[in-house]
Amino acid sequence: MIAFADDQLSIFDTFVTEVQSSFAPRPLLPSWEWVCANGRTHEAQPFDATQMPWAKGVCEAWDNPDVREIVLMWGTRLGKTMVSLQLVAKTFATDPKNGIFATSTQDLAIRTANEKLYKVLAAIEQTQKLLMPEHLRTAKQIQISDCTWPVVWSGSNSMLADWGAHYGWANEVSKWVDKKSADGVGKQGDTLTQFLERFKDYWQTRKVLLECSPGLKGKCKIEAKFLQSNQCHYHVPCPHCKSFQVLKMGKGDGAGGIVFEKTRDGKLDAELAQRTAAYECEKCRKRIKDDDRWWMMRCGKWVPRGCRVDKKGKLCGKPERSCEIWGAQLSSLYSLQLRWGNIARQFVESYKNPIKLQVFKNDWEAVTWEPFYIKTEPDQVAERLATEDAVGIMPAWSTWLFSAVDVQAEYFKWIKVAAGPGERVAIVARGACDTWEEVYAQCVNSATPHADGGAALMPCLTLIDSGDGHKTDEVYRKCREWTRPDRLVLPCKGDNTDSGASYVKSVVVPEKHKSKTLKRQALRAQGAVVIRVNSFWHEPIINRWLSERKPGEPDSLSVPAELCDDEEFIHDLCNGVQSGNPSKMQPDRMLWVQRWPNDPNDYRDGLKYCRCAMDAKFRGNWRVADGRQPANTAAPVLKPRDPEPQQRADEGGRGRRFTRERTRSRRERMARR
Numbered sequence: 139m140i141a142f143a144d145d146q147l148s149i150f151d152t153f154v155t156e157v158q159s160s161f162a163p164r165p166l167l168p169s170w171e172w173v174c175a176n177g178r179t180h181e182a183q184p185f186d187a188t189q190m191p192w193a194k195g196v197c198e199a200w201d202n203p204d205v206r207e208i209v210l211m212w213g214t215r216l217g218k219t220m221v222s223l224q225l226v227a228k229t230f231a232t233d234p235k236n237g238i239f240a241t242s243t244q245d246l247a248i249r250t251a252n253e254k255l256y257k258v259l260a261a262i263e264q265t266q267k268l269l270m271p272e273h274l275r276t277a278k279q280i281q282i283s284d285c286t287w288p289v290v291w292s293g294s295n296s297m298l299a300d301w302g303a304h305y306g307w308a309n310e311v312s313k314w315v316d317k318k319s320a321d322g323v324g325k326q327g328d329t330l331t332q333f334l335e336r337f338k339d340y341w342q343t344r345k346v347l348l349e350c351s352p353g354l355k356g357k358c359k360i361e362a363k364f365l366q367s368n369q370c371h372y373h374v375p376c377p378h379c380k381s382f383q384v385l386k387m388g389k390g391d392g393a394g395g396i397v398f399e400k401t402r403d404g405k406l407d408a409e410l411a412q413r414t415a416a417y418e419c420e421k422c423r424k425r426i427k428d429d430d431r432w433w434m435m436r437c438g439k440w441v442p443r444g445c446r447v448d449k450k451g452k453l454c455g456k457p458e459r460s461c462e463i464w465g466a467q468l469s470s471l472y473s474l475q476l477r478w479g480n481i482a483r484q485f486v487e488s489y490k491n492p493i494k495l496q497v498f499k500n501d502w503e504a505v506t507w508e509p510f511y512i513k514t515e516p517d518q519v520a521e522r523l524a525t526e527d528a529v530g531i532m533p534a535w536s537t538w539l540f541s542a543v544d545v546q547a548e549y550f551k552w553i554k555v556a557a558g559p560g561e562r563v564a565i566v567a568r569g570a571c572d573t574w575e576e577v578y579a580q581c582v583n584s585a586t587p588h589a590d591g592g593a594a595l596m597p598c599l600t601l602i603d604s605g606d607g608h609k610t611d612e613v614y615r616k617c618r619e620w621t622r623p624d625r626l627v628l629p630c631k632g633d634n635t636d637s638g639a640s641y642v643k644s645v646v647v648p649e650k651h652k653s654k655t656l657k658r659q660a661l662r663a664q665g666a667v668v669i670r671v672n673s674f675w676h677e678p679i680i681n682r683w684l685s686e687r688k689p690g691e692p693d694s695l696s697v698p699a700e701l702c703d704d705e706e707f708i709h710d711l712c713n714g715v716q717s718g719n720p721s722k723m724q725p726d727r728m729l730w731v732q733r734w735p736n737d738p739n740d741y742r743d744g745l746k747y748c749r750c751a752m753d754a755k756f757r758g759n760w761r762v763a764d765g766r767q768p769a770n771t772a773a774p775v776l777k778p779r780d781p782e783p784q785q786r787a788d789e790g791g792r793g794r795r796f797t798r799e800r801t802r803s804r805r806e807r808m809a810r811r
């Protein structure tokens with residue numbers, strides 16, 4: 139409970155303004171009381187203690203003579219920057235000693251100095267008078283008469299190798315980069331170690347605050363620091379049974395956490411989740427409403443690892459670690475700017491998409507994100523996914539058929555995959571062949587019987603990989619030649635940029651390319667629709683099928699036993715893994731790579747394209763799969779488009795040829811009429 143009676147505050151106020159300035163040395167004031175009385179936001183509003191009762195514990199740790207470092211691994215909307223700013227201001231006002239402020243980038247460093255630090259210091263009466271005149275202030279360092287705080291960032295050259303600091307604030311710690319020097323050789327130690335080196339002259343009395351939301355598991359600096367700390371969590375009481383507990387998302391399994399209603403058929407719906415969300419006590423299982431949030435958070439206690447809180451709010455047990463590093467984890471579930479419904483909604487909108495889910499885990503739940511590392515071996519996969527289904531026949535439950543073709547220099551590999559209600563997927567057949575004719579006969583235009591005796595089906599959509607630069611033209615041509623309305627054939631391409639969606643439909647536009655070859659290819663393919671398959675979206679799905687799901691479950695894969703006996707095939711399907719290397723384009727995304735770089739992964743790619751084809755065909759609405767795919771083995775209703783005439787290599791200039799082609803086809807169309 140925060141007990142700061144008004145009269146108590148005014149005593150401090152008087153103390154601070156009248157007594158403190160006239161006596162030396164400056165007395166130590168409890169930081170929380172100082173912050174509550176004097177703290178200001180960068181907009182010059184009074185610090186609102188009621189919005190962040192958990193900040194009291196941080197201030198107490200700041201005052202605790204045994205604590206050297208404070209680690210805040212917090213989610214967003216909890217005021218970690220706000221608390222840090224107030225504590226910096228308090229040291230300026232009451233114990234001015236040299237310090238250092240560090241953050242991730244130069245831009246953020248300058249912005250935080252100008253728009254946050256200076257503004258807070260200028261808004262607080264006691265620090266305002268210590269500041270230099272405005273025209274002499276610089277974002278490179280915060281200077282007052284008695285002390286200096288340089289402003290640095292993780293990419294800055296030296297991290298001020300010669301500077302000795304007593305106090306420190308390290309902001310956005312997980313985002314600090316470990317920069318390499320110009321000759322490509324890594325610098326000694328990482329940037330956080332370099333930063334902490336600055337305190338070695340005052341090691342026994344240093345006070346350093348480090349804060350950030352967590353990032354990737356095992357790679358994240360704030361998590362590493364938190365794990366070295368006494369690991370405090372914020373326990374809050376249940377308004378019904380008074381049991382203290384840590385707020386968590388929960389799993390909807392009746393063991394506590396955020397609960398909300400689902401639609402009648404068991405689906406998650408963001409709007410419904412927001413409207414019906416509440417918190418379920420892990421002890422008495424009663425529902426806790428939004429109205430109780432303020433009371434709960436006000437009664438909260440920081441509890442180090444090894445301790446608990448009894449029903450009277452008393453801390454019991456012995457901490458596992460001493461508190462030289464005081465660490466605190468806090469999720470946005472505590473934020474008083476949010477309601478249970480906001481959190482439930484954000485979860486529902488994120489949970490299916492690994493990218494959004496990573497943001498939810500890091501920034502809302504304040505936990506690290508674990509990339510999808512492989513847990514299962516191919517033989518285990520074969521054993522779990524095998525079914526009695528016959529190869530080449532659609533399983534009885536399945537409703538739609540898709541296929542994909544992987545194009546290699548010497549051969550083709552194709553795969554047929556059936557889809558059914560509940561996002562269930564089954565591999566029906568696979569094969570390798572040498573010619574386009576065989577691809578057409580065995581895959582694109584081949585009728586597959588159905589186990590329930592219903593009409594045989596041809597794949598409703600076939601995606602052909604156009605990624606192999608040498609055959610791109612051929613792929614576009616074949617797609618145009620073969621496609622018909624009830625049996626589409628489209629080129630596709632793996633995409634290593636995360637668009638945040640299953641796929642992007644792009645139309646080939648020649649002007650995009652710089653290289654001559656690409657330009658020529660694109661010109662010929664002008665207007666072709668290419669499905670760009672987002673690997674970051676589909677690889678986790680395949681991984682989930684292979685390592686977690688069993689045939690028959692929703693969102694699962696099944697494979698006929700006969701194909702499971704084919705070791706090479708299963709090895710190929712399992713040949714994908716999320717690497718420890720971030721994408722160059724998107725540093726917070728780990729690239730997906732081959733698990734065994736020398737072995738093929740063509741069928742895995744095929745499976746990925748088929749799964750993407752399902753999204754493209756169903757437009758993301760899997761209820762379409764509740765009904766059967768329209769039969770398409772009869773002759774097409776509409777005449778397929780004429781194949782493009784074969785290009786001769788020696789035909790004139792690119793631009794000119796294109797015009798001629800268009801003229802010619804127009805003439806041909808006229809002739810047909």
Ligand SMILES: [Zn+2]
Pocket residue numbers: 376377378379380381419420421422423424
């Ligand atoms: Zn309870």
